[in-house]
Amino acid sequence: MKDAHGHAGAHGHVEPQSFIWKYVFSVDHKVIGIQYLVTSFLFLLVGFSMMLLMRWQLAIPTPADDFDPEKLGMIRSLLNWMWPEKMPYGFMDPEFYNQLGAMHGTIMIFLGVVPLGVAAFGNYVLPLQIGAPDMAFPRLNMMSYWTYFVGGIVLMASFWAPGGAPQSGWTSYAPLSVVAPAGQTYWLIGMVIIITSSLFGAINFIVTTLNMRAKGMTLGRMPVFCWAQLVTAVLLLLAFPVLEAGALLQLLDRVAHTSFYIPKDMIYGATVFPRAGGGSPILWQHLFWFLAHPEVYVLLLPAFGIVAEIIATNTRKPLFGYKELVGSLIVIGILSFVVWAHHMFLSGMRTSLANLFVTTTMTISIPSVAVLTCLLLSLRGGSIRFNTPMLFALAFLPMFGIGGLTGLPLGFAPTDMHLHDTYYVIGHFHYVVAPGSLVALMGGLYYWYPKMFGRKMNETLGKVHFWLTIIPMNFVFFPLLIQGMWGMQRRLAVPTDQWHNLPVQGWSMMIGIAAAVLFVGQIPFVFNFFWSLRNGEKAAENPWNSTTLEWACPSPPPHGNFTREPEVFRGPYEYSVPGHKSDYWPQDEAA
Amino acid sequence: MSTAAIAETNTGISNAKLGTWTFLASEIMLFGGLISAYVILRSGSAHMVVPPRSMMGVPLATFNTFALITSSVTMVLALAAIQEGNVQRFARWIGCTIGGGLIFLIVKAYEYHHKWEEGITLSSNLFGSFYYTLTGLHVLHVTGGLVLMLYILVAGLRGRFTPASHDRVESAGLYWHFVDLVWVILFPILYLL
Numbered sequence: 001m002k003d004a005h006g007h008a009g010a011h012g013h014v015e016p017q018s019f020i021w022k023y024v025f026s027v028d029h030k031v032i033g034i035q036y037l038v039t040s041f042l043f044l045l046v047g048f049s050m051m052l053l054m055r056w057q058l059a060i061p062t063p064a065d066d067f068d069p070e071k072l073g074m075i076r077s078l079l080n081w082m083w084p085e086k087m088p089y090g091f092m093d094p095e096f097y098n099q100l101g102a103m104h105g106t107i108m109i110f111l112g113v114v115p116l117g118v119a120a121f122g123n124y125v126l127p128l129q130i131g132a133p134d135m136a137f138p139r140l141n142m143m144s145y146w147t148y149f150v151g152g153i154v155l156m157a158s159f160w161a162p163g164g165a166p167q168s169g170w171t172s173y174a175p176l177s178v179v180a181p182a183g184q185t186y187w188l189i190g191m192v193i194i195i196t197s198s199l200f201g202a203i204n205f206i207v208t209t210l211n212m213r214a215k216g217m218t219l220g221r222m223p224v225f226c227w228a229q230l231v232t233a234v235l236l237l238l239a240f241p242v243l244e245a246g247a248l249l250q251l252l253d254r255v256a257h258t259s260f261y262i263p264k265d266m267i268y269g270a271t272v273f274p275r276a277g278g279g280s281p282i283l284w285q286h287l288f289w290f291l292a293h294p295e296v297y298v299l300l301l302p303a304f305g306i307v308a309e310i311i312a313t314n315t316r317k318p319l320f321g322y323k324e325l326v327g328s329l330i331v332i333g334i335l336s337f338v339v340w341a342h343h344m345f346l347s348g349m350r351t352s353l354a355n356l357f358v359t360t361t362m363t364i365s366i367p368s369v370a371v372l373t374c375l376l377l378s379l380r381g382g383s384i385r386f387n388t389p390m391l392f393a394l395a396f397l398p399m400f401g402i403g404g405l406t407g408l409p410l411g412f413a414p415t416d417m418h419l420h421d422t423y424y425v426i427g428h429f430h431y432v433v434a435p436g437s438l439v440a441l442m443g444g445l446y447y448w449y450p451k452m453f454g455r456k457m458n459e460t461l462g463k464v465h466f467w468l469t470i471i472p473m474n475f476v477f478f479p480l481l482i483q484g485m486w487g488m489q490r491r492l493a494v495p496t497d498q499w500h501n502l503p504v505q506g507w508s509m510m511i512g513i514a515a516a517v518l519f520v521g522q523i524p525f526v527f528n529f530f531w532s533l534r535n536g537e538k539a540a541e542n543p544w545n546s547t548t549l550e551w552a553c554p555s556p557p558p559h560g561n562f563t564r565e566p567e568v569f570r571g572p573y574e575y576s577v578p579g580h581k582s583d584y585w586p587q588d589e590a591a
Numbered sequence: 592m593s594t595a596a597i598a599e600t601n602t603g604i605s606n607a608k609l610g611t612w613t614f615l616a617s618e619i620m621l622f623g624g625l626i627s628a629y630v631i632l633r634s635g636s637a638h639m640v641v642p643p644r645s646m647m648g649v650p651l652a653t654f655n656t657f658a659l660i661t662s663s664v665t666m667v668l669a670l671a672a673i674q675e676g677n678v679q680r681f682a683r684w685i686g687c688t689i690g691g692g693l694i695f696l697i698v699k700a701y702e703y704h705h706k707w708e709e710g711i712t713l714s715s716n717l718f719g720s721f722y723y724t725l726t727g728l729h730v731l732h733v734t735g736g737l738v739l740m741l742y743i744l745v746a747g748l749r750g751r752f753t754p755a756s757h758d759r760v761e762s763a764g765l766y767w768h769f770v771d772l773v774w775v776i777l778f779p780i781l782y783l784l
Binding site for chain 2 (some may be wrong): 199202204211212213237238239242244245248249259264275277280283287
């Protein structure tokens with residue numbers, strides 16, 4: 001079978017037969033997409049579980065006056081039994097809290113949402129939507145998945161490193177990260193591996209989109225999802241190497257005793273830190289945020305694309321402003337490279353520089369609002385089908401709206417001074433990523449599941465999952481905004497130690513309960529996912545009566561995707577065209 | 592990938608070549624990040640002690656620059672040879688390219704040894720850290736390029752490349768010129784300024 005594998009490429013449709021080449025080391029973009037899908041969902045579960053532990057701690061940070069270690073409740077006994085040192089009597093050791101915090105962020109972003117939005121959906125859907133038989137470099141694609149997998153293992157292995165997992169936050173700010181225990185080295189190596197994986201992916205996505213479109217599929221006829229993936233790939237390609245450079249320098253600071261981020265005569269542990277010095281901790285912040293702000297749009301752009309696809313299909317009308325949407329995506333992509341320092345207003349930056357970044361940050365909100373407006377206006381006059389994917393897509397609009405608008409006070413330097421490092425920041429970016437991106441990605445899964453597995457997911461369970469996701473999420477994230485505006489600080493295992501955090505501590509109990517409900521609310525989804533594989537309603541080629549090319553091949557598509565060479569005759573969203581025989585006019589239907 | 596692929600692509604550029612250019616764009620950002628870090632600390636840090644030019648061994652580095660640029664020229668000649676279908680000439684020029692790369696690495700090894708003896712080490716001061724990091728990453732790229740060249744040489748001798756199909760030679764060439772270009776930037780900012 002090695003032979004068939006060796007020659008299975010974009011232009012040779014030899015399907016491998018043995019299990020290991022077909023499902024494990026597959027070069028088929030669809031199998032790789034599903035591998036990414038499953039792996040990223042597992043990582044999302046891991047990251048979510050960590051957060052549950054942290055919310056448990058934050059709900060009741062310290063023992064009450066009448067606390068009796070002999071009479072522990074069920075959960076406390078369990079926690080005490082599982083981690084006697086890290087969570088004695090169910091109260092979390094602050095260092096463990098820091099480890100969970102850093103790993104929650106790292107896992108959710110780099111191992112969860114980005115691989116799900118970009119690698120899973122991008123891999124599965126992009127070649128189908130442009131009418132390609134596979135990715136441009138199938139073997140590079142396989143390597144991308146396995147590098148990501150190894151990177152994930154290295155990051156998770158850090159929990160068993162001496163001193164535990166990284167504890168310097170997902171931002172790994174120097175110089176704390178330089179003096180941190182060994183786990184941080186795992187983090188840096190893991191990140192370099194993951195960056196390599198995303199580099200492979202980005203090259204593949206760009207070349208595939210530019211080079212492998214079907215006949216007639218001009219750039220102007222590409223679905224919004226493909227445009228979103230193309231812009232995302234460019235961001236990954238150009239932003240990630242800068243973090244790689246930064247990570248390399250931090251790694252050398254840690255293992256080779258250089259001092260890129262260590263200032264002269266830094267005092268650490270009551271003595272002068274034995275380094276030549278002369279470096280700058282701010283340098284790390286610049287290199288890090290140069291990646292990490294475009295990264296926000298890497299999290300967001302695929303979600304925009306997915307929501308656009310779902311809305312067009314389920315309103316039965318063309319998207320409002322296709323060109324404006326695509327233009328806005330490109331402008332967002334470009335501007336995302338010049339806003340990074342708005343994360344650093346409190347780093348001692350001079351006012352004129354801060355003003356520059358305030359200006360660019362306010363400017364980038366214009367295309368973002370344009371995207372949201374186009375999607376919102378697309379609903380006007382549509383005959384909307386309220387199926388599960390559509391519910392998720394509709395929920396995305398106000399949720400991302402809150403996420404975006406709460407970002408404005410953080411983008412203004414004067415208001416940021418007050419809000420910086422509080423729970424407000426956490427509330428803001430979680431609204432963007434969780435009820436925003438992640439909800440859209442869930443919608444995408446319900447939407448493309450029939451294509452991936454040939455059956456639809458159960459609608460009733462889907463709707464239960466939807467309400468049990470969207471309501472608890474708001475009870476989790478909205479109170480964070482309130483707590484933050486009161487000045488409650490983030491990154492504290494025991495916030496009640498500071499009196500100014502006390503007035504809003506009560507919300508934390510409610511957040512904890514809501515987070516637990518959210519966790520339970522995912523059970524219908526997991527059940528639905530596996531149950532529908534065998535028992536779901538059978539889906540034909542085009543179960544949603546959609547227009548784009550991925551619905552022109554069988555469900556699931558065979559190796560090589562299309563049974564006939566697709567040819568494209570029109571734009572992606574020709575719904576309800578007057579005079580046409582049905583209310584949708586597929587891109588590949590001749591006249 | 593194959594000749595068929597060239598005709599089929601939307602842009603008219605083969606996947607391999609477009610992929611190489613895309614990869615190089617990301618490499619520019621990698622070196623760009625490191626070089627700007629160096630430039631910023633060099634101009635901004637009060638503790639960046641730059642060794643005098645005599646300690647840096649400028650003549651040797653100039654020779655090295657010459658060796659690398661020459662290897663880029665021979666790479667172009669190798670490509671021209673395979674475009675004419677002359678495998679013998681192709682192999683000879685690729686051999687010269689590998690030779691140029693090897694000379695560069697040997698001189699670099701001597702330089703490293705010499706500088707380390709003189710007290711410019713990775714952790715001695717900020718300049719040393721940047722010097723070894725920047726040139727070290729570049730040396731890694733040269734080494735990777737040599738492996739690539741060896742592969743191209745063997746594949747070429749086995750008759751894998753024809754005047755119509757030699758994408759990989761062209762891609763390897765693009766990469767080699769990039770590595771050369773990085774050195775052309777590193778040489779003045781580390782040795783001359």
